[in-house]
Amino acid sequence: DAKTTQPPSMDCAEGRAANLPCNHSTISGNEYVYWYRQIHSQGPQYIIHGLKNNETNEMASLIITEDRKSSTLILPHATLRDTAVYYCIVTSGTYKYIFGTGTRLKVLA
Amino acid sequence: NAGVTQTPKFQVLKTGQSMTLQCAQDMNHEYMSWYRQDPGMGLRLIHYSVGAGITDQGEVPNGYNVSRSTTEDFPLRLLSAAPSQTSVYFCASSYQGQANTEAFFGQGTRLTVV
Numbered sequence: 001d002a003k004t005t006q007p008p009s010m011d012c013a014e015g016r017a018a019n020l021p022c023n024h025s026t027i028s029g030n031e032y033v034y035w036y037r038q039i040h041s042q043g044p045q046y047i048i049h050g051l052k053n054n055e056t057n058e059m060a061s062l063i064i065t066e067d068r069k070s071s072t073l074i075l076p077h078a079t080l081r082d083t084a085v086y087y088c089i090v091t092s093g094t095y096k097y098i099f100g101t102g103t104r105l106k107v108l109a
Numbered sequence: 110n111a112g113v114t115q116t117p118k119f120q121v122l123k124t125g126q127s128m129t130l131q132c133a134q135d136m137n138h139e140y141m142s143w144y145r146q147d148p149g150m151g152l153r154l155i156h157y158s159v160g161a162g163i164t165d166q167g168e169v170p171n172g173y174n175v176s177r178s179t180t181e182d183f184p185l186r187l188l189s190a191a192p193s194q195t196s197v198y199f200c201a202s203s204y205q206g207q208a209n210t211e212a213f214f215g216q217g218t219r220l221t222v223v
Contacts, residue, residue, distance in 0.1 A: 034211070041146075041197060041217065041219075042216060042217070043113075043199050043215050043216050043217055044199070044201075044214045046211040046212070046213070049209075049211065051209075087151060093140075094140065094203040094210060094211065094212045095140035095141070095142050095157045095158075095159065095201075095203055095212070096142065096154055096157055096167065097142075097144075097152070097154065097201075097212065098154070098168075099144075099151030099152040099153070100151050101149070101151050102151055
């Protein structure tokens with residue numbers, strides 16, 4: 001599975017959009033981009049995933065560049081409850097994730 | 110529908126003791142995995158299973174054994190605990206392991222080896 005690179009930390013003002021970048025320049029054609037978050041030391045929580053097209057659900061939007069070498073997770077209106085570590089994962093099989101160290105997002109009041 | 114259930118939530122072991130971390134899922138998922146997470150790190154894959162009777166090693170398998178006799182359960186065994194195995198352990202399950210579905214994680218077992 002391809003490796004990913006994320007900034008170690010980001011701050012975002014409450015109510016503003018949080019844009020979390022991820023670089024995955026070695027992604028293969030059959031690999032999906034997944035985003036999870038981990039609040040405190042709880043189990044990772046699924047947010048969204050995509051292959052080529054941009055995706056949106058009730059939690060977030062995922063923007064994948066045309067060459068698929070990078071992506072951005074967008075939390076449209078960040079709240080204090082969105083403070084967490086966000087992981088970007090590229091995989092062809094959901095039973096064998098490779099986690100990096102993620103981005104620690106702090107939402108500021 | 111309980112999802113992925115891990116027991117116990119907390120455990121303290123003495124060096125050299127053995128124990129089994131339990132993981133059960135009620136979603137009829139074929140694929141199950143065990144991860145460990147050390148402080149300040151991301152999760153690392155220990156072992157995984159693609160179905161009953163089938164298991165394989167992940168990134169950090171040494172010191173751990175697994176078996177999968179039923180679809181629902183995937184226990185992780187520590188044969189002789191070492192302080193280096195102090196960590197938080199997460200179990201996950203997913204449907205057929207295809208890349209177009211998400212994995213569900215348990216709430217973790219916090220293990221301390223003294």
